Amino acid sequence: MKKKVGTIMIDAGLLWLGDPCYVLPDDSNHNPGADWDTFCKTLEQSTQPTTHNFNGIGVCVSTGYGDGEYPVTAEIKNGRVRSVTVKFI
Numbered sequence: 427m428k429k430k431v432g433t434i435m436i437d438a439g440l441l442w443l444g445d446p447c448y449v450l451p452d453d454s455n456h457n458p459g460a461d462w463d464t465f466c467k468t469l470e471q472s473t474q475p476t477t478h479n480f481n482g483i484g485v486c487v488s489t490g491y492g493d494g495e496y497p498v499t500a501e502i503k504n505g506r507v508r509s510v511t512v513k514f515i
Contacts, residue, residue, distance in 0.1 A: 444484020
């Protein structure tokens with residue numbers, strides 16, 4: 427069963443997919459969340475302009491249209507989330 431589970435507000439034109447404990451600044455030497463400038467510089471080095479893989483820590487994707495509010499849908503089976511979709515376009 428698919429159902430809308432909420433929306434996300436985007437103010438950077440980007441969506442981060444990953445575990446928050448890997449991006450919070452507790453260990454700023456090893457995570458892309460050390461500060462905004464470091465994060466942006468890492469994205470500038472990306473060879474793919476719409477996505478960037480942070481080596482297992484997470485993935486950053488462009489929203490395609492920039493800032494806004496986007497719907498989030500989850501596919502649920504047997505009470506467990508199978509997948510989550512964010513529709514940008």
